[in-house]
Amino acid sequence: MNCENAQVTGISFDGGYAKYMTAPQEAVARMPDALDAKDAAPLLCAGITTYNALRNSGARPGDLVAVQGIGGLGHLAVQYAEKAGCEVAALSRGTDKADLAEDLGADHFIDTEAHDPAETLTDLGGASVILATAPSADAISSVTGGLGRNGHLVIVAAIGDPIEVSPMALIQGRQAVSGWPSGSADDSEDTLRFSALSDVRPKIETFALEDASEAYDRMINNEARFRVVLVP
Numbered sequence: 083m084n085c086e087n088a089q090v091t092g093i094s095f096d097g098g099y100a101k102y103m104t105a106p107q108e109a110v111a112r113m114p115d116a117l118d119a120k121d122a123a124p125l126l127c128a129g130i131t132t133y134n135a136l137r138n139s140g141a142r143p144g145d146l147v148a149v150q151g152i153g154g155l156g157h158l159a160v161q162y163a164e165k166a167g168c169e170v171a172a173l174s175r176g177t178d179k180a181d182l183a184e185d186l187g188a189d190h191f192i193d194t195e196a197h198d199p200a201e202t203l204t205d206l207g208g209a210s211v212i213l214a215t216a217p218s219a220d221a222i223s224s225v226t227g228g229l230g231r232n233g234h235l236v237i238v239a240a241i242g243d244p245i246e247v248s249p250m251a252l253i254q255g256r257q258a259v260s261g262w263p264s265g266s267a268d269d270s271e272d273t274l275r276f277s278a279l280s281d282v283r284p285k286i287e288t289f290a291l292e293d294a295s296e297a298y299d300r301m302i303n304n305e306a307r308f309r310v311v312l313v314p
């Protein structure tokens with residue numbers, strides 16, 4: 083992804099849902115034996131994006147890391163941050179995912195419909211890193227005030243709308259806002275290896291390849307928890 087000539091299967095050329103395919107050798111990643119292929123599949127998008135964003139965010143063990151949006155990316159981000167020794171706050175709309183977030187390793191659960199997320203994070207001491215996975219400019223704007231001193235808002239949610247952030251808050255808090263794209267084949271290998279080593283796994287639902295359209299519907303209707311994997 084860092085390379086301007088990067089090619090992505092299923093986007094740059096056909097093959098995403100094929101049983102067999104050819105791929106450029108520089109685009110493939112070695113699989114650890116300990117990892118099941120079904121679990122590895124989501125790690126090569128949702129996993130690499132959150133793992134790579136977090137490891138480049140400046141977050142260190144003991145830091146408060148907030149993950150906004152507990153979906154395909156967010157449920158992995160909570161695990162990666164916890165395995166990296168961070169104090170983890172999961173931000174979600176409603177309480178449906180509270181138990182799940184705790185199971186995944188979150189130390190705090192913030193229902194953003196019941197509590198102001200920025201105020202709650204500030205009460206916790208201010209986040210060193212907020213990883214924004216929720217695809218909503220309003221939602222992202224609502225958390226920027228929860229950054230602590232030297233805090234870093236890392237946006238991985240792919241939205242085109244502008245977000246609101248106070249320049250004065252950034253100045254006074256020496257804070258930063260940035261975005262992060264997933265990563266390269268090397269980063270994929272690192273993601274798979276770390277996931278195998280630290281027992282990070284995606285929550286998946288599996289479908290046969292011939293049921294791809296049904297699987298797609300579950301995803302589009304936001305019913306999948308959290309990733310749908312097609313098994314040829």
Ligand SMILES: NC(=O)c1ccc[n+]([C@@H]2O[C@H](COP(=O)([O-])OP(=O)(O)OC[C@H]3O[C@@H](n4cnc5c(N)ncnc54)[C@H](OP(=O)(O)O)[C@@H]3O)[C@@H](O)[C@H]2O)c1
Binds near residue numbers: 215264
């Ligand atoms: N940067 C990259 O390279 C990269 C790579 C992959 C994906 N992405 C992008 O990352 C984003 C998340 O992907 P995903 O697969 O994790 O999606 P997802 O499974 O739908 O999860 C997104 C979560 O965000 C929250 N959310 C959704 N709509 C919201 C809204 N209007 N307001 C507030 N919160 C909302 C929900 O969490 P709660 O129910 O917990 O509130 C939802 O579960 C997408 O925009 C995707 O395109 C970026």
